[in-house]
Amino acid sequence: MNDGDFRHIPQFTVLRFARYLNFLMNLPDVVSEISSSEMAGIIGIKPTQLRQDFFTLGGFGRQGKKYNVQFLISRLREVLAVTEEQRMILIGAGHLGQALANYAGFERFGLSLRGVFDVNPRLVGLKIRDIPIMDLDSMGAFIQRNEIIIGIICTPHDYAQTTCDLLTDHGIKAIWNFSSEHVLAPDDVVVQNENLSVGILNLSYRLNNEL
Amino acid sequence: MNDGDFRHIPQFTVLRFARYLNFLMNLPDVVSEISSSEMAGIIGIKPTQLRQDFFTLGGFGRQGKKYNVQFLISRLREVLAVTEEQRMILIGAGHLGQALANYAGFERFGLSLRGVFDVNPRLVGLKIRDIPIMDLDSMGAFIQRNEIIIGIICTPHDYAQTTCDLLTDHGIKAIWNFSSEHVLAPDDVVVQNENLSVGILNLSYRLNNEL
């Protein structure tokens, strides 16, 4: 119902888009359409917020009719830019690093983990799901040869910023940081800090204040 | 400088409190005081936001003087309710579950993981850092005997809601959910959904739109 298709998408709407996409992709195949209130109820938000979110994408859906699940999925993949393959590497093959490398759930978004790097010589040479663990010194060449654009940091916190610098020096454009240290990067690099302690501390606060 | 000490704390301020606390606890011992601009610069926010956040806690700090690191830490621990031990269990000993169980980083907040549960008989009986992996059937009794208040869900997404229900049925008051399914719980239970895909999808969006 609108023309330009270019409306500003609020920051928080993007986060919800990710949740919507996840939810829709987990849905059984037999579900071909869904209403805003059904979906919002399960996700735990208000239907009007969901419709407002979709409104920023321009008019799809028609009044009186539910949303088509497959169309929603493809539209959201488009917006979130996960229609084509994006290659990743991971640095730090500790417990969390290994767990993420073993997790195959990102592949359905076209996110492909190509290599794991560590400084521990006892880990170098091993494989995780056919993904080789390599020495950190070989990272630069690997990034260029394999057109890697996303780096995942799973090092101890005191190596996080150094690792981040190393990644950006070698041309990485997106960093997903799981260490407990907030890392900073140049303006042309996107950083997503995912400090797990924040989640549990927030839970602790809410446990003692909301109830 | 204020009296009642009771001001509303915005939701997002709480999340930043968690980041502040993390940052301060990672600091070397020799750093005994810090200014809002130093701290904000490293964390990647504006100094005025940091001061505004602390303002909600009532007046501490004095004009002209930097913040005392130890005082900040203890005040933040107080607000986030991590001054005393809180006991946790974890359900689902897959890769991510094992990684979290191996991660000792939460203990410094008094968060103590007491048991891991799984349905896989090949895992039951093993230990992770002295934490026993037990059969899911024994969970209810374990919760009551050990005064567990936090449950961590690391199951596949199609078992997440069932696990959540099981936990709440046995009196768990806080749930930290790492599955890709958003789980819902009764009003007297706090849920923190930590779907990892949201982070990477947000990163993908920003990579393709902010740059």
Place this chain on the structure above:
DNA sequence: TCAAACTTGTTTATTTTATGACAAGCGATG
């Protein structure tokens, strides 16, 4: 002692996000 360069506390304004209200459209039922 005085001034300059810092610091934080607090209020006010701006921006961003969430909610509410309602028109408009579809589909089934009688």
Place this chain on the structure above:
DNA sequence: CATCGCTTGTCATAAAATAAACAAGTTTGA
């Protein structure tokens, strides 16, 4: 065909979060 109950699109308003501005205090050094 008319109506009732459902649906989404859209705009206006309310609420929340962020940023700016500045007063007021401390420290340092000339």
